[in-house]
């Protein structure tokens with residue numbers, strides 16, 4: 001699944017390189033949150049329940065109407081209704097449509113009951129301070145509403161301190177244009193609307209991370225500040241915000257057109273679409289006699305680890321892909337997380353072991369498992385093999401010829417409540 005989806009995204013990114021020159025300037029408008037994901041919110045005695053998703057949608061619809069009046073623009077909405085979207089859907093919508101610009105509209109809330117007011121615009125880039133990391137964590141939390149997103153964005157857990165340290169500069173050729181748009185938006189908020197701006201900031205927000213186009217995330221104000229909340233829910237406030245963003249887009253496009261004219265003579269050849277490799281690649285993080293369960297600090301915040309035990313050594317593998325570019329970026333993620341000796345290892349897909357087999361190590365214990373163990377509610381006792389060695393009991397299940405079959409059975413047992421299963425290679 002993860003495989004296929006990464007490949008799709010990759011295709012979308014590659015096709016983007018062929019975007020034709022004469023098309024309309026396409027803008028994806030993303031009204032933050034929606035449906036069951038209500039976003040930031042506060043309740044006031046005079047204003048009632050002020051909810052982020054109910055502000056971002058009208059602002060985006062007003063902005064969209066302004067843009068649609070202009071024949072140069074094509075507008076795509078990630079949502080026009082109050083509905084829950086996955087983050088994967090938001091980024092895929094933009095990439096599929098070969099958009100020129102991605103604008104995500106949000107509202108802030110402080111951690112305290114009340115907070116100072118202000119707008120801020122985020123672009124994709126390295127986080128500069130801890131305050132930004134707080135925003136990144138709050139907005140990134142949205143991802144974890146959905147299993148599909150969890151797997152797709154599984155490369156790190158934004159809540160783990162190790163992974164926050166590991167968030168390194170993501171090289172982005174769109175950074176400069178995103179910064180330009182961000183500064184135009186904030187400038188209009190200050191000059192035209194007399195708002196307080198907290199500036200343009202760089203951060204590692206998932207919603208911006210996979211976009212193959214200049215992208216900004218605009219925090220249009222704090223719902224946790226009474227006066228700003230009142231402004232944000234007002235018709236006047238929403239109109240002003242939409243106009244300020246619209247004017248910024250107009251200035252931005254003029255600047256881009258001037259640049260394009262300059263660069264017209266030296267057009268770059270589009271890159272060919274990358275072909276999948278014949279092998280699957282996993283990143284070997286370490287090989288050790290110690291067994292680490294999911295979420296152990298030794299795994300430094302990396303998720304979706306496949307553990308394969310061989311000759312008493314546990315080998316920890318991270319991510320699977322058959323695309324060279326994704327393999328290289330997975331390797332970089334592992335190194336950034338602190339696995340300096342990580343290497344990419346090729347696996348022949350569906351290769352049956354000539355001798356031996358794979359089995360699933362369900363548990364290693366000092367005492368015999370009781371019949372109430374979750375293992376025995378998922379499996380019949382007679383199907384589980386128990387062996388005693390070095391004063392410990394080893395519980396294993398099944399014999400599989402291919403790694404893929406073992407992984408499938410492991411996933412199945414995990415769904416039935418058995419955690420931290422290790423695949424063991426017996427030769």
Ligand SMILES: [Zn+2]
Pocket residue numbers: 032033039040052106107139
């Ligand atoms: Zn938000």
